[in-house]
Amino acid sequence: MSRFSKSILVLALVGASTATFAFDSFKGVGRPATSAEVKAWDIDVRPDFKGLPKGSGNVERGNELFEEKCASCHGSFGESNEVFTPLAGGTTADDIKTGRVKGLSSGELPQRTTFTKVSTISTVFDYIQRAMPWTAPKSLKPDEVYAILAYLLNLQEIVPGDFTLSDKNIGDVQKLLPNRNGMTTDHGMWPGASAKKGGIGNGGKPDTDNKACMKNCKPEVLIGSTLPEYARTAHGELAEQYRSFGPVRGTRTLGPEAAKKAAEATTMELATKSGCMACHGMKSKIVGPGYNEVMTRYAGQPDAEGKLVAKVKAGGAGAWGSIPMPPNGHLADEDIKTLVKWILSGAK
Amino acid sequence: MGNPMKIRAANKDGVTEIKALISHEMETGQRKDAAGAVVPAWFITELTAKLGDKIVLAAEFGPSVSKNPYLAFKFKGGAKGDKVVVSWKDNKGDSRTDEAVIN
Numbered sequence: 001m002s003r004f005s006k007s008i009l010v011l012a013l014v015g016a017s018t019a020t021f022a023f024d025s026f027k028g029v030g031r032p033a034t035s036a037e038v039k040a041w042d043i044d045v046r047p048d049f050k051g052l053p054k055g056s057g058n059v060e061r062g063n064e065l066f067e068e069k070c071a072s073c074h075g076s077f078g079e080s081n082e083v084f085t086p087l088a089g090g091t092t093a094d095d096i097k098t099g100r101v102k103g104l105s106s107g108e109l110p111q112r113t114t115f116t117k118v119s120t121i122s123t124v125f126d127y128i129q130r131a132m133p134w135t136a137p138k139s140l141k142p143d144e145v146y147a148i149l150a151y152l153l154n155l156q157e158i159v160p161g162d163f164t165l166s167d168k169n170i171g172d173v174q175k176l177l178p179n180r181n182g183m184t185t186d187h188g189m190w191p192g193a194s195a196k197k198g199g200i201g202n203g204g205k206p207d208t209d210n211k212a213c214m215k216n217c218k219p220e221v222l223i224g225s226t227l228p229e230y231a232r233t234a235h236g237e238l239a240e241q242y243r244s245f246g247p248v249r250g251t252r253t254l255g256p257e258a259a260k261k262a263a264e265a266t267t268m269e270l271a272t273k274s275g276c277m278a279c280h281g282m283k284s285k286i287v288g289p290g291y292n293e294v295m296t297r298y299a300g301q302p303d304a305e306g307k308l309v310a311k312v313k314a315g316g317a318g319a320w321g322s323i324p325m326p327p328n329g330h331l332a333d334e335d336i337k338t339l340v341k342w343i344l345s346g347a348k
Numbered sequence: 349m350g351n352p353m354k355i356r357a358a359n360k361d362g363v364t365e366i367k368a369l370i371s372h373e374m375e376t377g378q379r380k381d382a383a384g385a386v387v388p389a390w391f392i393t394e395l396t397a398k399l400g401d402k403i404v405l406a407a408e409f410g411p412s413v414s415k416n417p418y419l420a421f422k423f424k425g426g427a428k429g430d431k432v433v434v435s436w437k438d439n440k441g442d443s444r445t446d447e448a449v450i451n
Contacts, residue, residue: 067358075418079369
């Protein structure tokens with residue numbers, strides 16, 4: 001019986017003893033619920049088995065009933081996955097011992113079933129009694145619910161085939177439920193004090209732990225990745241698609257022109273970083289030839305790229321005078337290739 | 349010797365319906381475990397159902413059949429109280445036989 005139903009009951013009692021007292025403020029509206037009405041409504045079965053009707057049923061009778069009323073949707077063995085997820089299966093004898101279904105955490109289970117998840121047998125009883133069969137809920141008598149539940153427990157290999165389930169031994173069955181230790185109340189979603197203090201919640205404490213950083217915080221944000229060149233223009237002008245305020249801005253992509261410019265800008269950076277710009281000018285000779293001179297000399301030679309890559313790597317003298325170019329073995333081949341391509345396409 | 353099968357047999361208007369839930373790993377031999385090693389194939393290759401001495405179903409299973417397969421079939425004949433025997437063999441040479449009484 002829930003708290004709500006208790007208060008109704010109290011109201012009903014008060015109403016009975018002091019005739020019009022409770023309903024004075026709503027004259028002519030409603031009447032106290034009769035005890036029969038409360039009884040018809042108050043059918044829930046709690047984990048501590050409060051509300052559990054008296055009765056019993058065996059596996060064999062349960063098999064008959066299941067075949068008649070349940071199997072069309074759930075399958076003869078509770079295995080059907082078409083209307084509802086399977087009722088039975090997925091647990092091992094070891095799970096019955098430990099009270100925690102291992103397949104749930106190991107990822108071994110291809111499909112969760114009712115009995116891999118449920119941690120209180122009263123819930124299954126309550127559900128069958130309240131909602132099953134789908135076409136005629138609340139039509140099952142307590143003995144029938146016991147029988148069907150006994151059959152399900154037998155399918156799950158929790159009880160033997162000659163077992164009779166009743167209100168007397170359902171508590172013992174609870175102690176064999178495969179996932180009986182699988183429930184946590186430590187998530188702040190349930191009301192009341194913690195389980196240790198006799199409540200069912202944890203005092204409303206969330207299970208996330210978003211602590212503000214007060215010391216040893218990260219001093220700055222490091223950019224871990226950038227937009228790759230080939231993807232720069234994939235989504236148009238990003239700068240216009242982002243908000244103009246707040247911490248995140250879209251980078252300027254502005255069509256293929258901007259992409260090319262951006263690519264060249266990064267190659268220029270690469271050239272500077274690699275030390276090329278110390279000796280080579282963009283359009284003039286410094287120590288070695290300017291890039292424009294290199295481009296002019298090699299224009300129209302299809303093997304120029306490969307030749308130059310080798311030259312940059314090994315260094316050498318002769319082609320442009322006697323001052324040698326130092327070898328550049330420390331540069332990645334990929335970078336050298338990029339630089340040579342950039343020079344031959346008219347470095348800007 | 350695998351785990352027992354669950355078998356239901358029911359006769360209605362001269363037609364017997366058999367439903368069986370077979371407990372078997374049914375490994376295809378295509379899967380790899382966390383370490384990247386192939387999980388060896390392990391599946392049922394043959395399944396027969398008999399009514400008395402008469403074979404009412406002979407089936408060849410293979411790796412495409414699911415884990416813990418469910419099998420249902422009907423045949424004409426059989427009467428209440430008759431015994432139906434279902435047995436399988438797998439590629440590791442293991443086998444299992446279970447029976448049910450028609451009701």
